[in-house]
Amino acid sequence: MGGSDRKPRKQLLALSSVGLMFPISIAIGYYFGSTLDKWFHTGTKMMMLFVVFGIIAAFLNLFKEVNRYNRANEQDRKDETTDKESHASSNKSSGPSA
Numbered sequence: 001m002g003g004s005d006r007k008p009r010k011q012l013l014a015l016s017s018v019g020l021m022f023p024i025s026i027a028i029g030y031y032f033g034s035t036l037d038k039w040f041h042t043g044t045k046m047m048m049l050f051v052v053f054g055i056i057a058a059f060l061n062l063f064k065e066v067n068r069y070n071r072a073n074e075q076d077r078k079d080e081t082t083d084k085e086s087h088a089s090s091n092k093s094s095g096p097s098a
Helices: 003-040 045-093
Strands: none
Touching (some): 003 045
């Protein structure tokens, strides 16, 4: 496995973790809210509130990971363009001298 294969794998792993983050965030919100409901005898109000917080946290994490992925791809494209331009300019300057 070469070094060039490592970055796409890391990005794929980061994006796949978002799939786990949704149910985990919602479950934590549900558990925390249910516990508060039992302590304060509030029915299901706290549970619903913290489930909504869990959903919001999951979406924020999704947007953050997608932005991170897009920035990394954008930087890769800029690096490739810079490499092509520098390679093209070095070929022009190293042409045959007569």
